[in-house]
Amino acid sequence: MAKTAKNGKRKIVINPVTRVEGHGKVTIVMDENNNVEQARFHIIEFRGFERFVQGRFYWEAPVMVQRLCGICPVSHHLAGAKATDMIVGVDKIPVTAEKMRRLMHYGQTYQSHALHFFHLASPDLLFGFDAPVEKRNVIGVIEAHPEVAKKAVLMRKFGQEVIKATGGKKVHPTGAIPGGINKNLSLEERDALKKDADTMVEWAVEALELCKKITKGNLEFLLNFGSFESNHVSIVREDGCMDLYDGKLRAIDAQGKKIFDMIEPLEYADYLGEEVRPWSYMKFPHIRSLGKEKGWYRVGPLSRVNCCDFIDTELAEKARQEFMALTNGKPVHASMAYHWARVIELLHAAEKIRELLDDPDLQGTELVAQGTKREKGVAWIEAPRGTLFHHYEINTETDQITLANLIVSTTSNNEPMNRAVQVIADQHLKGKGESEITEGLLNHIEVGIRAYDPCLSCATHALGKMRLHVELVDAAGHLLDEKFRG
Amino acid sequence: MSKNTVNIIIDGVEIEAQEGQTILQAADDAGVYIPRLCYLKGLIPGGHCRVCTVKVNGRPASSCTFPVSEGLVIENDTEELTTLRRTVVEMLFAEGNHVCPACEASGNCELQAMAYRLGMLAVTLPFLRKPRELDATHPDVFIDRDRCILCGRCARASEAEGKRVFGFEGRGINKRIAVDGEHGLKETDLKAADRAARACPTGCLRLKRIGWKVPVGQRQYDTTPIGSDIEQKQPVG
Numbered sequence: 001m002a003k004t005a006k007n008g009k010r011k012i013v014i015n016p017v018t019r020v021e022g023h024g025k026v027t028i029v030m031d032e033n034n035n036v037e038q039a040r041f042h043i044i045e046f047r048g049f050e051r052f053v054q055g056r057f058y059w060e061a062p063v064m065v066q067r068l069c070g071i072c073p074v075s076h077h078l079a080g081a082k083a084t085d086m087i088v089g090v091d092k093i094p095v096t097a098e099k100m101r102r103l104m105h106y107g108q109t110y111q112s113h114a115l116h117f118f119h120l121a122s123p124d125l126l127f128g129f130d131a132p133v134e135k136r137n138v139i140g141v142i143e144a145h146p147e148v149a150k151k152a153v154l155m156r157k158f159g160q161e162v163i164k165a166t167g168g169k170k171v172h173p174t175g176a177i178p179g180g181i182n183k184n185l186s187l188e189e190r191d192a193l194k195k196d197a198d199t200m201v202e203w204a205v206e207a208l209e210l211c212k213k214i215t216k217g218n219l220e221f222l223l224n225f226g227s228f229e230s231n232h233v234s235i236v237r238e239d240g241c242m243d244l245y246d247g248k249l250r251a252i253d254a255q256g257k258k259i260f261d262m263i264e265p266l267e268y269a270d271y272l273g274e275e276v277r278p279w280s281y282m283k284f285p286h287i288r289s290l291g292k293e294k295g296w297y298r299v300g301p302l303s304r305v306n307c308c309d310f311i312d313t314e315l316a317e318k319a320r321q322e323f324m325a326l327t328n329g330k331p332v333h334a335s336m337a338y339h340w341a342r343v344i345e346l347l348h349a350a351e352k353i354r355e356l357l358d359d360p361d362l363q364g365t366e367l368v369a370q371g372t373k374r375e376k377g378v379a380w381i382e383a384p385r386g387t388l389f390h391h392y393e394i395n396t397e398t399d400q401i402t403l404a405n406l407i408v409s410t411t412s413n414n415e416p417m418n419r420a421v422q423v424i425a426d427q428h429l430k431g432k433g434e435s436e437i438t439e440g441l442l443n444h445i446e447v448g449i450r451a452y453d454p455c456l457s458c459a460t461h462a463l464g465k466m467r468l469h470v471e472l473v474d475a476a477g478h479l480l481d482e483k484f485r486g
Numbered sequence: 487m488s489k490n491t492v493n494i495i496i497d498g499v500e501i502e503a504q505e506g507q508t509i510l511q512a513a514d515d516a517g518v519y520i521p522r523l524c525y526l527k528g529l530i531p532g533g534h535c536r537v538c539t540v541k542v543n544g545r546p547a548s549s550c551t552f553p554v555s556e557g558l559v560i561e562n563d564t565e566e567l568t569t570l571r572r573t574v575v576e577m578l579f580a581e582g583n584h585v586c587p588a589c590e591a592s593g594n595c596e597l598q599a600m601a602y603r604l605g606m607l608a609v610t611l612p613f614l615r616k617p618r619e620l621d622a623t624h625p626d627v628f629i630d631r632d633r634c635i636l637c638g639r640c641a642r643a644s645e646a647e648g649k650r651v652f653g654f655e656g657r658g659i660n661k662r663i664a665v666d667g668e669h670g671l672k673e674t675d676l677k678a679a680d681r682a683a684r685a686c687p688t689g690c691l692r693l694k695r696i697g698w699k700v701p702v703g704q705r706q707y708d709t710t711p712i713g714s715d716i717e718q719k720q721p722v723g
C-alpha cells in the first residue's frame with residue numbers, strides 16, 4: 001500500500017476500498033525534522049460522473065446530473081441546462097427563462113449558505129474551535145441561541161420554496177430545459193414568496209453582523225488560522241461585477257493581479273488543465289499558464305469576493321467593501337474568511353431574490369428559444385461552493401451524449417484544502433515534537449476543511465459533526481498515529 | 487332490457503353490458519375502473535400484463551380479454567386482488583431498470599401511476615439488474631428498453647396502422663421488444679406521428695426532445711390518480 005520514495009519521504013497510495021465509509025480521510029506526512037511536509041485530504045466521491053451520462057440523451061443531462069451529487073443538485077441542474085442551451089443552438093434564452101433560472105439559483109445559494117453558516121460554521125465560531133464536539137454542533141446552537149437556530153430553519157425553507165416555485169420540486173428541480181425554462185412564476189407563487197422577501201434580507205444582515213462580530217472579536221487568530229496565499233478563480237460579469245449565474249472566467253494571483261480574464265466557456269480547456277495523480281481518482285485542475293505545481297487555485301465565496309470588482313446589490317456591496325478593507329483591497333487569503341464571504345453572498349442572494357420578485361419579466365410567457373443543434377456545449381455557474389463546469393459533446397444524429405466532463409468546485413478546492421490542513425497541522429505540531437493526533441488537532445483540521453464547505457457526505461452531516469479519519473505518517477513512512485471521529 | 491345487453495355484477499353492483507364487450511370495457515362504460523397496463527382503448531386486447539385480473543364467479547381471469555355474459559359475478563376492488571396486482575406491478579419494476587426521478591415520463595407514466603394507485607411503497611423483490619439496450623437511431627423516437635414492460639401496445643398499435651414496426655423476440659427473461667430493422671428503429675417506417683409512437687404506457691418508447699417540457703406538478707398523474715377519468719364518467723344507460 002505504501003512505498004518509500006527515493007527522497008526518503010513516503011508516498012502513500014490509498015486504496016479507496018480500505019477507506020472508512022463516509023469518512024473524510026486525511027494523511028499528514030512529516031519530514032525528517034518533524035515538520036509537516038504535506039497533507040492530503042483524499043476525495044474519491046466524484047468518480048464515474050462522466051460515465052453515468054454517456055449514452056444518455058442531452059435533454060436528460062440537466063436532470064440526470066443532479067442525481068450524481070446529492071449536495072448541490074440545483075447547481076448541476078442549471079449548469080447542465082446551460083450547457084444544453086448551447087447544444088440546441090441557443091446563445092440567448094428568453095429573458096423570462098433567464099430570470100427564472102437566476103431566481104432558482106439565488107434560492108439555492110441562499111438556502112445552501114444559510115445551512116452552512118448556521119448549522120456548520122456557527123458552532124465553530126460561537127463556541128470556539130476547541131469546544132468539545134458534543135457541544136460544537138447545531139444542537140449546541142439551538143440550546144444556546146434558539147432564535148438564531150429558528151431563523152436558520154426558516155431561511156432554508158424559504159430558499160427551498162424559491163426552488164420549488166421555479167423548478168417544480170424543492171430539492172431536485174426539473175424546471176430548466178434546453179433553451180429555457182418550463183414554467184414562469186405565477187402571481188400566487190410570487191406573492192407567497194414576496195411576503196417573506198424583506199425578512200430574508202433582514203435575517204441575512206443579522207447573519208452578517210453575527211459573523212462579523214465573532215470574526216472581529218478574534219481577528220488575528222482567525223486571519224492566521226489555516227491561511228496561505230493562492231490564486232483565485234471565479235466567474236464575473238463583463239463589467240467585473242459579481243455574478244453567480246453567468247459571466248466570463250477570471251483568475252487572479254495572490255496579489256490580485258489578473259492571470260486571465262473574460263474567458264468564454266468554450267475556451268475553458270485552453271486555460272485550465274486537469275491533472276490525474278496516481279494516489280487519487282480525482283483530477284486536479286490547474287491554471288495552465290502556471291503549470292501543475294503552481295497553477296492550483298481556490299474557488300468559492302472567498303474567491304468570488306476576491307475576484308469581483310463590485311457587487312450590484314447595495315447591502316452586499318457595502319459588506320464587500322468592509323471585508324476587502326481588511327487587506328486594503330488585496331485578496332484575502334485566510335481560510336476562515338470563507339465564512340464572512342459566504343454571508344456576504346447570502347445577503348447578495350437575498351437582495352437579488354427580492355429584486356427579481358418585483359420584476360414582471362417573471363410572468364412572461366416566452367419560455368424557450370430554439371436554434372440549430374450543435375455538437376458541443378460548455379457552461380459554468382458559480383455553485384454555492386465554487387465554479388462548476390459542465391461540458392458535453394453529442395452525436396447530433398442520435399442526440400446521445402458521447403462525452404461529458406465536469407469540474408466540480410470541491411475538486412478545484414482539493415489542493416487548497418490540502419494546504420489548509422498542512423498549515424493547520426504545522427501550526428499545531430510545530431516545535432512540539434508531538435507525534436500524536438490530539439483532540440485539538442482533530443478539531444482544527446475539521447474546522448479548516450469545513451471553511452471550504454466541501455460537497456462531501458462526510459462534511460455535510462446534518463449535525464455538523466464531520467466524520468474524519470486522520471493519519472500521521474513520519475518521514476520513514478511509519479504510521480505514527482491514526483484517529484477516527486464520527 | 488334489449489336483446490344484446492347482458493347484466494353482470496361487479497363488486498355487488500349490477501351493471502348493464504353490451505354483448506361482445508369484455509368485462510373491462512363494460513366496467514369502463516359503467517364508470518368502474520379496473521386497473522390495467524397492456525390494454526389500450528381502440529386496440530385489440532393483448533392479455534399480457536395480468537394487472538386487470540378480476541375474479542369471475544370465483545376464479546381469476548384477465549378482464550381485458552374475458553367476454554361478458556349474463557349473470558357473471560365479478561370481484562374487482564378487493565384487498566386480495568389489489569395485493570395480487572401490486573405484486574405484478576412490483577415484478578415489472580424489479581424486471582426492468584426504473585429510475586423514476588431521472589425519467590422524463592415520471593408523472594405521465596402509467597406504470598408509476600399504477601404503483602401509486604395500488605399503494606406500492608417500495609420494490610421488495612430482488613432487482614434483476616439486467617442492462618437492456620437503448621435504441622437512439624431514429625431521428626424522432628427512442629426506445630429505452632430499461633423501462634419496457636413488454637405490454638405489446640406499441641406492436642398492436644403499429645399492426646393496426648398496417649406497419650408492424652414492433653414485435654416480441656426471445657423468451658422468459660430474455661424476451662424483448664424488437665423492431666423491424668436490422669440496425670434499429672431508423673430502418674423502420676415508423677413516423678413520429680404514428681399512434682405506435684405514442685402508445686407506450688411508460689418512458690420506454692417516446693418522442694425525442696420532449697424531456698421535461700411539461701413541468702413536474704402539471705403532469706397527467708401529478709394531481710389525479712390513474713383511473714380517475716373512468717371513475718368520473720357517468721354510467722352509460
Ligand code: SF4
Pocket residue numbers: 583584585586587589590591592593595596597598633688689690
Ligand atoms: S418508465 Fe415509469 S416507472 Fe419506469 S422509470 Fe420512468 S416513470 Fe418510473
Ligand code: SF4
Pocket residue numbers: 629633634635636637638639640641663685686687688690691
Ligand atoms: S415499448 Fe412500451 S409499448 Fe412497447 S412493449 Fe415496451 S412498454 Fe409496451
Ligand code: FES
Pocket residue numbers: 521522523524525532533534535536537538539548549550551
Ligand atoms: S390489461 Fe389485461 S392483461 Fe394487461
